[in-house]
Amino acid sequence: MIQYIKEYRFYIILFLFILIPIVGIDTSTRAPRNYRFYDRVIVTITSPIQSAIQWTLDHLVAGYQNYIYLLHTRQENLALTEENRKLLNTIASLRETQHENVRLRGLLNFREKLKLDTVVARVIGKDVSTEFRAIRINRGESSGLRPDMAVVTAEGVVGRVLRTTQDSADIVTILDVLSAIDAIVERSRARGIVEGMTDDVCQLRFALRTDDIEPGDLLISSGLGGIFPKGVPVGTVSKVHRKRFGITQEVEIKPSVDFTRLEEVLVITHHEASPVRHETTPQATQGTQTAPAINSPALGPIERTQPKGTHL
Amino acid sequence: MTRLILRMLNVPALLLIVALGAAIQSSFFASHPLIYVQPDIVLLAVIWCGLKREFLEGGILTLLFANIAEIHSAAPRGLFLTSYMAIFLGIHAISRMVVIPNMVSLIKITIFTTAAWKLITLLILAFLDKAQNQWRHTLIMLLPGSAIEGALGIWVFRWLDRLDTVTFKSAHARQALEDELQLEREGI
Numbered sequence: 001m002i003q004y005i006k007e008y009r010f011y012i013i014l015f016l017f018i019l020i021p022i023v024g025i026d027t028s029t030r031a032p033r034n035y036r037f038y039d040r041v042i043v044t045i046t047s048p049i050q051s052a053i054q055w056t057l058d059h060l061v062a063g064y065q066n067y068i069y070l071l072h073t074r075q076e077n078l079a080l081t082e083e084n085r086k087l088l089n090t091i092a093s094l095r096e097t098q099h100e101n102v103r104l105r106g107l108l109n110f111r112e113k114l115k116l117d118t119v120v121a122r123v124i125g126k127d128v129s130t131e132f133r134a135i136r137i138n139r140g141e142s143s144g145l146r147p148d149m150a151v152v153t154a155e156g157v158v159g160r161v162l163r164t165t166q167d168s169a170d171i172v173t174i175l176d177v178l179s180a181i182d183a184i185v186e187r188s189r190a191r192g193i194v195e196g197m198t199d200d201v202c203q204l205r206f207a208l209r210t211d212d213i214e215p216g217d218l219l220i221s222s223g224l225g226g227i228f229p230k231g232v233p234v235g236t237v238s239k240v241h242r243k244r245f246g247i248t249q250e251v252e253i254k255p256s257v258d259f260t261r262l263e264e265v266l267v268i269t270h271h272e273a274s275p276v277r278h279e280t281t282p283q284a285t286q287g288t289q290t291a292p293a294i295n296s297p298a299l300g301p302i303e304r305t306q307p308k309g310t311h312l
Numbered sequence: 313m314t315r316l317i318l319r320m321l322n323v324p325a326l327l328l329i330v331a332l333g334a335a336i337q338s339s340f341f342a343s344h345p346l347i348y349v350q351p352d353i354v355l356l357a358v359i360w361c362g363l364k365r366e367f368l369e370g371g372i373l374t375l376l377f378a379n380i381a382e383i384h385s386a387a388p389r390g391l392f393l394t395s396y397m398a399i400f401l402g403i404h405a406i407s408r409m410v411v412i413p414n415m416v417s418l419i420k421i422t423i424f425t426t427a428a429w430k431l432i433t434l435l436i437l438a439f440l441d442k443a444q445n446q447w448r449h450t451l452i453m454l455l456p457g458s459a460i461e462g463a464l465g466i467w468v469f470r471w472l473d474r475l476d477t478v479t480f481k482s483a484h485a486r487q488a489l490e491d492e493l494q495l496e497r498e499g500i
Contacts, residue, residue: 025390046335053339
């Protein structure tokens with residue numbers, strides 16, 4: 001037997017070498033294939049090497065990528081800084097536009113409510129003197145503006161047009177000491193003239209001592225004079241002082257308009273409530289909007305009072 | 313005695329080298345785009361065994377190498393055993409029929425053997441009904457893979473030859489060792 005094996009040793013080994021792999025072939029390749037003992041020995045040797053090589057490769061690649069990244073970091077940083085600056089400007093601009101939109105929407109609602117023909121203007125300057133309280137707007141004769149046109153906001157009366165140029169106009173606010181508006185108390189219908197006094201307070205003059213005026217009462221324009229339409233808020237009574245003797249009482253008015261935050265205004269070029277007479281001047285026809293020139297007989301002497309000087 | 317120990321260490325060293333090679337080729341060449349130039353260390357070792365080892369020793373080493381490859385692969389069980397054994401038997405038969413005088417001839421054999429191994433693997437997969445998605449990839453990578461294997465063989469075969477020399481496993485070293493042992497036995 002042994003002699004037989006020795007004689008056919010090569011063929012027996014060859015047969016085994018062919019048989020073993022064929023027997024080892026597993027057609028059910030999806031069956032679980034656990035490691036055998038000697039497989040685990042091999043894996044124990046090779047897996048740390050695989051981990052080390054992979055770790056080295058990862059760090060080499062990461063280092064190379066970081067190096068490339070650093071090469072462009074400064075340029076990217078500058079670009080991002082510039083982009084950030086532009087975005088911040090855009091955000092500020094959009095926020096400003098949003099606020100402006102809210103204000104203009106208020107002005108639009110106000111105009112539609114009172115059925116007014118108006119021109120929207122932006123405040124571009126204030127009085128050069130602290131004693132006078134005029135403002136300058138960016139609309140003028142080319143937009144149809146004429147002197148003695150009423151200037152309002154959604155909150156109330158701002159003033160009236162003092163004088164105009166082609167593209168700008170000076171406005172006398174109701175805070176100016178030379179301004180005067182005929183107003184009535186909305187609740188009691190008491191009448192008086194609102195005149196400017198300080199930077200944030202007006203006074204109601206010629207209100208009779210017997211008139212029913214209380215702090216908190218709202219004053220509105222009476223419509224007399226033809227400049228301001230009737231019913232536009234002028235201010236709120238902030239203080240009332242009745243003397244023991246006399247004909248009138250002292251009334252302080254807080255204007256409805258916050259002049260410290262005034263940015264856009266409406267110039268009323270025509271309103272239905274006032275019986276105005278239209279006089280189209282050659283200059284007016286040159287503008288984009290034809291404005292009526294106010295020359296009403298009902299215009300009272302106080303409302304026609306002109307400032308004695310210009311201070312813009 | 314030291315030389316005998318070194319000679320005994322040849323097989324474990326060869327197994328360790330193949331295991332390390334499998335670890336390297338399965339990790340270093342696992343990333344893109346190195347995956348397209350991934351060599352097969354196991355195949356080079358099988359070719360080496362087919363040329364430089366006795367039939368029994370080389371066959372057993374081939375089975376062990378194939379098992380190492382299967383440990384690191386999701387290939388169907390027995391696929392590498394069969395394909396590497398087919399290569400071993402074929403190389404062993406060729407080595408009996410033709411003379412491989414130098415490294416160039418060895419590299420040529422390596423290139424053709426690599427192509428044959430890929431086709432054998434594809435054939436076995438076809439028998440296992442797994443080749444429908446593989447044949448296109450095998451054909452595309454047939455020539456590039458063979459070329460890479462041939463190029464890598466230049467160094468790997470030199471290192472293996474050096475290992476055989478150091479461990480007195482090569483023919484010359486083995487003959488020298490046997491001669492010396494013979495002289496020692498004769499008391500010279």
